[in-house]
Structures are given as C-alpha cells and as structure tokens.
Amino acid sequence: MSFDFSKLSDPCYFAENRLPAHSDHRYYRDETELARGISSFERTLGGVWQFAYARNIDAIPQGFTAADYDCHDWETIHVPAHIQMEGHGVPHYTNTTYPWDGHESIVPGEIPTRENPIGCYVKYFAVPEDWDNVFISFAGVDAALALYLNGHFVGYSEDSCTPSDFDLTPYLVSGENKLAAMVFRYASASWLEDQDFWRFSGIYRDVTLYTKPQHHIEDVAVRAVPMERDGYSNAQLDVHLTFDDAAEKNVEILLCDEDGDCIWEDEASISAKTHTFSGDAFVVLLWSAECPVLYHLLIRVRDAAGTLQEVVRIRVGFREFCLRDGLMQINGKRIVFKGVNRHEFDCDHGRAMDPALFEQDLIALKRANVNAIRTSHYPNSSRLYELADLYGFYVIDETNLETHGSWMRNGACEKDANSLPGDHAEWLPAVLDRAQSMYERDKNHPCILIWSCGNESCGGRNIYEMSEFFRRADPTRLVHYEGIFWDRSYPMSSDMESQMYTKAADIEAFLKEHRDKPFIACEYTHAMGNSCGGMHKYTELAEREPLYQGGFIWDFGDQAIRRRGRDGEEVFLYGGDFGDRPSDYNFSGNGIFFADRRATAKLQEVKYNYQDFTLRPAWNGVEIENKSLFSDADDYELRMTLLLDGRKIWETRWMGHSVAPGETKFIDTVPYKMPYLGAGEYVLTASLCLRYEELWAPAGYEIAFGQAVVVPPAGAAARLFDVLGLCDAAPCCVPLAACGDLRIVVSDINLGVQGAGFSLMFSSAQGNLVSYRYGGRELIEELPQPSFWRAPTDNDYGCHAPADTAQWKLASLYRRCTQIAWSTDDEPLTVIDGYFGKAGTGERRAARVTVRFTYALATHPAAHCTVTYTVDAAGAVDVALDYEPTDGMPAMPDFAMLFTLAADYDRIRYYGYGPKENYADRHRGARLGIYESTAAEEVEPYLRPQETGNHGGVRWIELRDRSGHGLRLTGAEPMEASALPYGPHELENARHAYDLPRSAHTYLRASAGMCGVGGDDSWGAPVLTEYTHPNAARHLRFTMQGI
Structure with missing residues (x-):
C-alpha cells in the first residue's frame, strides 16, 4: 500500500493508522530508572537524518520509500529542526494572509501545487533485541506526515502541534530498518493553521521509539x-x-x-x-x-x-x-489573570526550541509577576506544562486552530461560504480531533485551568461542538473562545466573554450592559516595538470591576530570526527579509522580551502593573495593599530606602508586617527613625523581597515596590545620623575661575559672550547659537534646534500618526529665523536690524546677556516658536523654548531642544526616572533616582528602529567624555530627556538596526514632554488623549552648564 497524494486536499482525511491520543506520562522499568529520569523503554531518534528537498509532489525522488532504495549518500538534516532553518527554502512570515495568497488561487481544502515543498526524510536504525513491540512518536510535525517503514506505508497524520504515534511492529526486520517520511508543507490542514507566526515545515519536535511491557498503562x-x-x-x-x-x-x-x-x-x-x-x-x-x-x-x-x-x-x-457567583474562582477566590501570550519560538531554531529555553522563559515571567500563560495559538511542548505545574502558572491551553485569513480581509470581517470552520460538516471531524488530541495529552496538568477552542476562527456550529466536547470530557475546567465576538450565533461556545484589544474604557462600558459572564482580554497591550503605554488602565480596571478578570499581553517575545550580517555582525531578521511574500514584515515583533530573550524596557512596566502588593510609603510608615489571594505580606521581607536629591542616605529592612490577602493596612510601627538632613527632595522607596530562595529567584529578589516623594514633618531640624556611606557626589557647577562680569563682543555678524573659562557665540547669519566653549572645549557640534518630532513608533505608524502630524517633522527639519533680539542685564530686548553690528560694534560688560531667536516653521499654516538664551557670569545658560498655538496645527509629538555633541560625550548621568526608558503613559514601573548609562545603552534594539531612550521626571542630566568634561542640563521643573547616538530622523529612516549609520554624534534632548507610546493595539488605536499634546501653548525651561 502506498500513500494517496490526492487525499492531501481532503479535509476529512487527517489521520490514518495513527494511534489514539493519550496522556503524556512517562513510564520506567523500575524505580532506579525513575530516579535517573531515563527509561529503557525509550530511544530517541533525534539527530542526523538523510534528507532530500522537493519543491512539490512531482519532484519527490521516485521510490525513495522502498526498502532497497539506498539513501545513505543523501544530504543530511538535523531532527528536530525546521526544514527552512536548515537551509532548504526560506522562512515565511505572514499574519492573517495565507502564505499562498497571490501565488495560487485555491479555495479551502485545496492545496498549492506549484509550490508545496516536501521534506523527504530517511532514518536507518536498529532496535534492541529484547523489544517485542516497537512504536514511534512524533511530538510535532508541520504540517502533514506520511510515514513508511521498510517500504510499507505505516500511516498519515495532521495537526502540527500534538503527537502522532504509530505501531511499527508489523513492518520491522531484524538488523537495520529504514524509516522514510514525507513531510508536506501544505495539506488541507494548513487552512486550519493560519496563526500569526513564521510559517515553517518539518519534524520540529522530538521523535521517539518506544516499546511497551507486557502489561502497560496506556492512559492515566x-x-x-x-x-x-x-x-x-x-x-x-x-x-x-x-x-x-x-x-x-x-x-x-x-x-x-x-x-x-x-x-x-x-x-x-x-x-x-x-x-x-x-x-x-x-x-x-x-x-x-x-x-x-x-x-x-x-x-x-x-x-x-x-x-x-x-x-x-x-x-x-x-x-x-470553577464559575461561582458569576466569577471565575481558584480555590474559592476570585482569580485575576496577569497573563502573557507566548509563542513557542527560538530566534535560532524557530519552533524547534532549545529545551533550556522553556525553563528560562518561565523563570523570567515569574520574576516579572506574570501568573498566567496562554499557549497562543496551539498546544505547546509537554515540557511547558510540566514547568508551569512546578513554577506556578495558570494556563489557557489552546487548540491548534486558526483560520483568520478565511474570513478576515484587511482587518474587516468578511464572512462568506469559504469561512472556516463555520458550519461546514466536512471540517468538524478534523476540528474535534485537534481538540481531543490536546485534551488527552495535557489533561493531568494542574496548571491548565481553561481549554481554548482555538483563535480567530470566527464562529459557528463546529466551534460550539468543540466546546461541548471539552465540557463533556472535563467538567473541572472552563472553556474559552474569543471568536464569539465576531459571530454571536453560538454564544455558549465560551464560558467567559473574551475579547482582544478592546480599550479598557470600552470593556468597562461593555460590562455595565452585559453582566452574564466574566470577561477576560485574551490579548491586550500589544507590545509591538516601543509600546505598552496605558497598560495600567487595564490592571486598575481589574481592581474595581469584579467581572473583569484580567488579560494576556500580546506577547512574550519578538519573533525574529538571528543571522550574521555582511560584516559578520549579529542581526535580527523579520518578515520580508528572506524575500518571503506576502509578508507582514516586523509585525512579528511584539514581545516584552527581545528575540534573544533579553528583557525590553516594557518589562519594567509589566512587572509593576502585575505585582500583587501595592506599597504607598510615607514619612511615618508604609501602607500595604495585599492583592494576592493566598500570600501574607509577612511572607516577604520589607525594605525601605531613602534618597536625598537622588542620593541614597539610609536604608533598613524588617519582618513582622502582616497584611492578609485582600487587606490594606498602614504599617506605622516600623522600627526606624527617618534621618532629616536639611532641605532637599526626599524620596522613599518601599519594597517587598523574597525571604527565602525560590526555584525562580534568590532570596532578596524584589517582587513589589512603591515610591513617593515624602515631605518631612513640620518643624523637623537637621540631625546627625549614621547615614550610609553610599552617597554620590551632588552635581555641582563650579566655574573654572572666579566669576566676574561678562565681556560682550558685538561684531557685525556675531555676538560673542566671554566669561571666566567659557565663551558663547550667537550668529545673525545662522540665526542661532553657534558656539559654547567651556574649559577650552567646544560643546556644540551642530546648531541647537527646536524639535517637535520623534522617530515614529510602530504604534504611531499603525494609527497613521506620522501622516497626521507630518507638519511637525517639517518644522523640526526646516525653519527660518525671522527675528533676533538681545539685551544685557535687566534692559528690555532690542530687535536687531539684519545683523548684530548694524547699530554699531564694540565691547561692553554686563552680569547677564539675553538673546532671543524667533523662527518661522515650515508648516501650513505657518507656525512660530522662540528660543531664548540667557547667559550669566558663571557660564550657566538659561534656555527657554516657547510656542503659541497656530490654528489648524495637529497635535505635537514632542516639544524639545536638541543639542548635538561630539560622539566622545557618551557617558550619561541623570537624576530622573529610570533605569529603563519611560514615557507619559508607561512610567509606573520606573523609579526616581540617579542613574548612569551610555548613549549606546540607551537605545532599545527594537526590530525596527524608532523612538527610544526617553526618561521622565528628569531634574538634571549630564553628558561627559572619558576625562569627565561635558555638559549638564538642569530643568526649571522636572522634564523629559534623552541622550542617544542617533537623531530622530536617523532612527526613522532605518528599517533595521544594521541600517543605522555609524555613530558620529551624541544627541542630547531636553523636552517639556512628548506624547505617550500607546499600546491598545498597533493598527489603529492612537495614544490615549490624556497622554498627547494637542495644539496649545507650550513652554520649556532649563539651564545649560558646561562641566
């Protein structure tokens, strides 16, 4: 018997001779083997296989499955691995569009014929003599498998993400056996596997030979x-x-x-x-x-x-x-999912993941206060569930089903007769088979709370029948399906209302009208690029609306593939980079971790919003709100740290602060007296840390914190305390020589200002400050410029913000100086007539000089701004940027001054919110303090370069070179600031990090505030209005000082 290729396009044909699905338990010959974790009943077939790549069915080597067809001289391939990651064909990334769209015109069930790559695998093996029966298990094959042994057809299987087991016993021979497999990239099953991920094929999970003892437990x-x-x-x-x-x-x-x-x-x-x-x-x-x-x-x-x-x-x-009193409850308590969607992906191996990464991932998520995982959008390797049981995660286990491209086109629901699986009877057996295969394998894992009927497959009777299967098979868990949002014909398909990317305010409004089911956001906070703004809106909603029971961030990690660039450097490639079309390009870069599993700055916010304790420190104690279900605050060590003007001056730690789950208590019996060292800004941080080592973190690891600027009690007097010897030196502005009056040189074109060890030059020709020398060093490489633009984020592109606000880009690139005015000391400003020296040249002395430039910006209608510099005798320069609104102008992405320094000035020190970048709508996980960094370290390596490195609440920021010289900006009030090796336009022009030019400058930016980064979604949702800057008067004040 041989395989009938015509069956590949039959949706009713999805398995032949495949053994029934069963639990994923392992079995051993005795307890000695059990203790070692190595079973003599098993033997892996992982490793090197013979391999041939065929472009389509017609190109398959004829007769290669025969026992006497010698394949020993074929090329080789690693198993497990994806064919495309092993150099055959290319990886293909597309979101909703089926990968054959635009290449071949086919309807559901049909498969591409011109391009349907087949991997022809051969493995020669022998079995132990004492094995009376032999079986084989393929843990994951994408997308369809036809199997032969010694020339005999063994069986066929689909479903890329659950095991396929076959009985090899009837076809075995003594000595060497020849196993041959055809792995098809496309079969009718491919219509059911349209997930938003890289499209690979091949044997990508473990292959295991096994035997059974005389009496064997098939299923538990x-x-x-x-x-x-x-x-x-x-x-x-x-x-x-x-x-x-x-x-x-x-x-x-x-x-x-x-x-x-x-x-x-x-x-x-x-x-x-x-x-x-x-x-x-x-x-x-x-x-x-x-x-x-x-x-x-x-x-x-x-x-x-x-x-x-x-x-x-x-x-x-x-x-x-269970569902009780209308709420989902775990052990009698209302549960809140603080979750993450997680694709099974490794930047070096695709979905053929390095086994060590499973544990690494779960440790990283546990440390970020994540308590739940949705296996988007398919059953994961069994190792994931074993570790979730052990480390403690609530899991939504999702059936390998997504048909997004059959009913949604360019973001619009377009259901028709080809929408799958719908009510099509011919697809129901395959749909139910996928559900059963997942259920049987995973049913014993306590981490799994919810069975999911798949993702974005619209609705219909087939989905409903799947949900009923889960209910019959397992009354101890609930059933989830988001697609009823698009098709309400079978609302009972899901035990909960599940929506994705619904704004927090809209969820709240929905629940005011619909109180029949609890609500989860199965996907929210789309973490594409610089994102996750406004996440707190959702976590705060979960605290005040019982029916909203949390959500799952999209998603865990960027799906990008690591390669070496032309110069040997490490690069990360996304959709389209392999010539794959159609493609959704960098839309796979949605992670709170980068593709190589380094944490992004977004994780700082996630960890804070997901923490189970809220701490509100005050001068006389700390209020602790315990939002956990089963843990007392006294299970953790409480630590307090006090900063004065950003410098740590004191810290303490203690136990004995019991706050039961669900309680809020002010701890005012703390064993300390706060040191008061006189005037300044006091910042108190309270933290809860692990008392003891856990599987996922060492003792002392911080799991929650709160911070506040605290005000000393009235009448406090400076006292001597044994403060920490950890204080940083306070920033100071000591002039190079004793201060005296400024020497002002009025020449024809330029106005020179000279003091003790410093000088400035203002040019009427350039209409700008052209020089600031301090200590003999020129600090300004290019003209300072007002900046109203930022390198657009992925979310900006998604809602067309660059097109809507493009006038501000022009305004940042092009301006014309229309007026210059200047004065000394307290004299009123005098407008010059063309150039400084027209009214006469010469020198004079003054304690202070002010120069104001007025610019007409390249906008329509024409907008104007002014930049004013006031220089004092110590070399400090007060800078003022002012804008009065012009009717018809859009919201402003940023309002900043941008200074260009030599690249040597790349050492950053600032007093503000850090340590990672933060924004108006994503700053709650940042904390106020003094931080040090470099310009290069401030660049978050998003798949597509974009706005990065911003810090809010900055009191001062300084740039220095290796010798310690440089420039400091001090805000008149807390401002935003950044220092990067690239300007906003350089970032914007690059599609990849390797497109960025070699750094020649450091760009120091002071801002009155840019708009937030958004994150409700990345294809239409703008930044929430409260975090934007509409067309209104704006002002920025700071002092520039050489160091």
Whole structure:
C-alpha cells in the first residue's frame, strides 16, 4: 500500500493508522530508572537524518520509500529542526494572509501545487533485541506526515502541534530498518493553521521509539479536587487507568508529598482494561500560581506472578477552578489573570526550541509577576506544562486552530461560504480531533485551568461542538473562545466573554450592559516595538470591576530570526527579509522580551502593573495593599530606602508586617527613625523581597515596590545620623575661575559672550547659537534646534500618526529665523536690524546677556516658536523654548531642544526616572533616582528602529567624555530627556538596526514632554488623549552648564 497524494486536499482525511491520543506520562522499568529520569523503554531518534528537498509532489525522488532504495549518500538534516532553518527554502512570515495568497488561487481544502515543498526524510536504525513491540512518536510535525517503514506505508497524520504515534511492529526486520517520511508543507490542514507566526515545515519536535511491557498503562486520567464543602481542607483523588490488555495484573498506587511521605495508598488486582482508584478525606495543601504545591502519584504495575512491569510517576496538584457567583474562582477566590501570550519560538531554531529555553522563559515571567500563560495559538511542548505545574502558572491551553485569513480581509470581517470552520460538516471531524488530541495529552496538568477552542476562527456550529466536547470530557475546567465576538450565533461556545484589544474604557462600558459572564482580554497591550503605554488602565480596571478578570499581553517575545550580517555582525531578521511574500514584515515583533530573550524596557512596566502588593510609603510608615489571594505580606521581607536629591542616605529592612490577602493596612510601627538632613527632595522607596530562595529567584529578589516623594514633618531640624556611606557626589557647577562680569563682543555678524573659562557665540547669519566653549572645549557640534518630532513608533505608524502630524517633522527639519533680539542685564530686548553690528560694534560688560531667536516653521499654516538664551557670569545658560498655538496645527509629538555633541560625550548621568526608558503613559514601573548609562545603552534594539531612550521626571542630566568634561542640563521643573547616538530622523529612516549609520554624534534632548507610546493595539488605536499634546501653548525651561 502506498500513500494517496490526492487525499492531501481532503479535509476529512487527517489521520490514518495513527494511534489514539493519550496522556503524556512517562513510564520506567523500575524505580532506579525513575530516579535517573531515563527509561529503557525509550530511544530517541533525534539527530542526523538523510534528507532530500522537493519543491512539490512531482519532484519527490521516485521510490525513495522502498526498502532497497539506498539513501545513505543523501544530504543530511538535523531532527528536530525546521526544514527552512536548515537551509532548504526560506522562512515565511505572514499574519492573517495565507502564505499562498497571490501565488495560487485555491479555495479551502485545496492545496498549492506549484509550490508545496516536501521534506523527504530517511532514518536507518536498529532496535534492541529484547523489544517485542516497537512504536514511534512524533511530538510535532508541520504540517502533514506520511510515514513508511521498510517500504510499507505505516500511516498519515495532521495537526502540527500534538503527537502522532504509530505501531511499527508489523513492518520491522531484524538488523537495520529504514524509516522514510514525507513531510508536506501544505495539506488541507494548513487552512486550519493560519496563526500569526513564521510559517515553517518539518519534524520540529522530538521523535521517539518506544516499546511497551507486557502489561502497560496506556492512559492515566487524574482528578484531584479539594472539597469546597469542607473549606478546602480535604480533597478527593480519582485516578482512572486504561491498560493495553485485560489480563490479570496487580497495581499499587501511592500519593506522596514533596518530602516523600505517603499520605494515601491503594492496591488492586485488575483483570480489565480500565480501573479507577478513588480516595478522599485526606488533608492536602492546595495548588495555585502563588503556592504551587505538588504531590507525586506513584503507580507500580506487576504481572500475576508479582514481576514488576513498569513504574509511572505523575505530579498532582489539588485545586478547584470553577464559575461561582458569576466569577471565575481558584480555590474559592476570585482569580485575576496577569497573563502573557507566548509563542513557542527560538530566534535560532524557530519552533524547534532549545529545551533550556522553556525553563528560562518561565523563570523570567515569574520574576516579572506574570501568573498566567496562554499557549497562543496551539498546544505547546509537554515540557511547558510540566514547568508551569512546578513554577506556578495558570494556563489557557489552546487548540491548534486558526483560520483568520478565511474570513478576515484587511482587518474587516468578511464572512462568506469559504469561512472556516463555520458550519461546514466536512471540517468538524478534523476540528474535534485537534481538540481531543490536546485534551488527552495535557489533561493531568494542574496548571491548565481553561481549554481554548482555538483563535480567530470566527464562529459557528463546529466551534460550539468543540466546546461541548471539552465540557463533556472535563467538567473541572472552563472553556474559552474569543471568536464569539465576531459571530454571536453560538454564544455558549465560551464560558467567559473574551475579547482582544478592546480599550479598557470600552470593556468597562461593555460590562455595565452585559453582566452574564466574566470577561477576560485574551490579548491586550500589544507590545509591538516601543509600546505598552496605558497598560495600567487595564490592571486598575481589574481592581474595581469584579467581572473583569484580567488579560494576556500580546506577547512574550519578538519573533525574529538571528543571522550574521555582511560584516559578520549579529542581526535580527523579520518578515520580508528572506524575500518571503506576502509578508507582514516586523509585525512579528511584539514581545516584552527581545528575540534573544533579553528583557525590553516594557518589562519594567509589566512587572509593576502585575505585582500583587501595592506599597504607598510615607514619612511615618508604609501602607500595604495585599492583592494576592493566598500570600501574607509577612511572607516577604520589607525594605525601605531613602534618597536625598537622588542620593541614597539610609536604608533598613524588617519582618513582622502582616497584611492578609485582600487587606490594606498602614504599617506605622516600623522600627526606624527617618534621618532629616536639611532641605532637599526626599524620596522613599518601599519594597517587598523574597525571604527565602525560590526555584525562580534568590532570596532578596524584589517582587513589589512603591515610591513617593515624602515631605518631612513640620518643624523637623537637621540631625546627625549614621547615614550610609553610599552617597554620590551632588552635581555641582563650579566655574573654572572666579566669576566676574561678562565681556560682550558685538561684531557685525556675531555676538560673542566671554566669561571666566567659557565663551558663547550667537550668529545673525545662522540665526542661532553657534558656539559654547567651556574649559577650552567646544560643546556644540551642530546648531541647537527646536524639535517637535520623534522617530515614529510602530504604534504611531499603525494609527497613521506620522501622516497626521507630518507638519511637525517639517518644522523640526526646516525653519527660518525671522527675528533676533538681545539685551544685557535687566534692559528690555532690542530687535536687531539684519545683523548684530548694524547699530554699531564694540565691547561692553554686563552680569547677564539675553538673546532671543524667533523662527518661522515650515508648516501650513505657518507656525512660530522662540528660543531664548540667557547667559550669566558663571557660564550657566538659561534656555527657554516657547510656542503659541497656530490654528489648524495637529497635535505635537514632542516639544524639545536638541543639542548635538561630539560622539566622545557618551557617558550619561541623570537624576530622573529610570533605569529603563519611560514615557507619559508607561512610567509606573520606573523609579526616581540617579542613574548612569551610555548613549549606546540607551537605545532599545527594537526590530525596527524608532523612538527610544526617553526618561521622565528628569531634574538634571549630564553628558561627559572619558576625562569627565561635558555638559549638564538642569530643568526649571522636572522634564523629559534623552541622550542617544542617533537623531530622530536617523532612527526613522532605518528599517533595521544594521541600517543605522555609524555613530558620529551624541544627541542630547531636553523636552517639556512628548506624547505617550500607546499600546491598545498597533493598527489603529492612537495614544490615549490624556497622554498627547494637542495644539496649545507650550513652554520649556532649563539651564545649560558646561562641566
């Protein structure tokens, strides 16, 4: 028998000879093997395989599956791996559009014929002599697999993300066996796998040969539920076993805690294919994301003679998850999902992930206070669920189903007869098969609270039937589906209202009218590029609206592929960079982590918004609001740090601050007296830190903080305290020589201002300040310029903000000086007539000189601004930028002064909010202090260069070279500032980081405030109005001083 290629386009044909799905438990020959974690019943086939690449079916090497067709001399490929990541074909990124769109015109079920790459795999192997039966498991093959052994057709399988097991026993020969597989990039199943990700193909998860003992447990189904009627103090355990035979066997079962102490056991002699063990009324600790307590279920199977056949161990977590009183509850408490969507992706290997990354990812998320993961949009590797059980994450397990491109076109819902899966009866078996395969494999993991019917597949009866399957199979979990938002014909398909990218205000309005279901945002805070602005609107809503039970950020990490550039440098490539069309380009760059798993600045905000404790420090104590469900504040160490003008002067730590879950308490019995050292800005930070080492972080790791500018009590007097020896030197502005009057040189074209060790020059020809020398060094490389523009963010592009505000880009590039006025000391400003010396040249002395430039900006209608410089005898220059509104102008992206210094001035020190960049709508996770950095370090490496490096609340910022000389800007009031190796236009012009020019300057910017970065979505949602700057009067004041 051979494979019938015509079946590839039959949606009813999705499996042949594939074994039934089963739980993902492992089994061992004895407890010695169990302790080592290595089973002699298994053998991996991962490694090097023979390989041939065919462009389409017609190009497949004829007869290669035959036993006598020698493939030893073929090229080789690694397994697991994607074919495209191994150099055959190219990766292809597209969001909703099917990858064949524009190449071949086909309808659902049909497959491309001209371009349907097939991977022809061959593996030669021998099996151990004592294996009486042999099976094979493919954990993940994209998109369809036809399997042969020794020339015999074994079977076929679809569903790229759940295992495909086959019985090889009938086709084995002694000695060397030849396994041959055809892996098709496209089959009818491809219509069901239109996720927003890179489109790969190949054997990308593990391949395992295995044998079974004489008596074998095929499937384990565990139900571990605490009893609500007993206040969750007792629990019930049901363990349903399915065997591969009905012969007599003896089974022992033990439930042990983490210390190995047995808390329940049972034994039975079984002569059937199924048996259920049940136990109740034993006391257990409950599993939750906060306290992920696991027990070990140990099962021993012996034959009738008492010979041990196999040993199975399964982790068990006791927890109740249900809808009660209209709310989703975990162990009797209202749950709030502080979640992240996570694609399974590795920048070096695609979805064939390095196994170490699973644990690395979950540790990083745990440290960021994330408590939930949605497996967008397919079942992940089993390792993910094992670790989620262990580390404590609530999981929405999502069926491998997305048909976005069959019903949505250019962002609009366009349902028609080709929309899938809809009510099409021919697609229902495949849809249900995917649900069952996921359920059977994953059902024993306590981390999974919700089964999801897939993603963005509109609605219809097929989705409803899938939801009913989950309810019948598992009444201990809930069912989720977001697509009912687009098709309300079967609203009962989802137990909760689930929407994506709905604004927080609109969610609140929706819930005022619809109170029949709890609400989650299955995707929100679209983290594309410089984003996540306004995230706090959602987390604050969850605190005041019980029906809103949280959401899942889109998403975990940028999907970009790491390569080497032309000069050997590391580069990250996105859609379109491989010549792949159609493509959605950098739309895959939506992560709170970069593709190489470095944290983005966005994570600073996520961690703060997701923290379970709110701390509000004050001079006489700290208020702690405990938003956790099961943890007392006293489980953590409380630390306090005091800054004076940004310098740490004191810190302490203590225990004994009990605040129960759900309580808010002011801790006013703290064992300290705050030091008062006279006038200045006092900033108090309170933190909760781990008392003890956890799996995911060391003792002392901070899990929550709060910060406030505190005011000393009235009448406080300076006292001596044993303050920390950690104080930074306060910024000072000491002139190079004793201050005296300024020497003012009025020449024809230029106005010179000279003081003790410094000088400035203003040019009537240039209409600008052209020189500021301090200590013999020129600090201004190019003319200072008003800047009203920023390098557009991905969110800016998505809502067409660059087009709407483009006049401000012109205004930043082009301006004409229309007036110059100047004066000394307290004299009124005098407008010059063309050039400085027209009314006479000469020198004079003064304590202060002021020069004002008025600019007509290249806008329509014409707008104007003024820049005023006031120089004092110490070399300090007060700078004022002013704008009065001109009717018809759009909102202003930024309002700043931009100074260009030599690239050597790249060492940054500032007193403001840091350490990572922050913006008007994304600053709550930043904290006030003195920070040091470099211009290069301030650039966040977004996939597409864009606005970056901004800091709010800046009191002062300074740039220095290696010798310590440079320039400092001090705000008249807290301002925004940045220092970067690129200007906004250079950032804007680059599509990739490698497109940026070699840095020749450092750009120092002081701003009265740019607009926020937004993040409700990246394809239409503008920055929230409260974080924008409409056409109105704006003013900026700061002092410039050489160092």
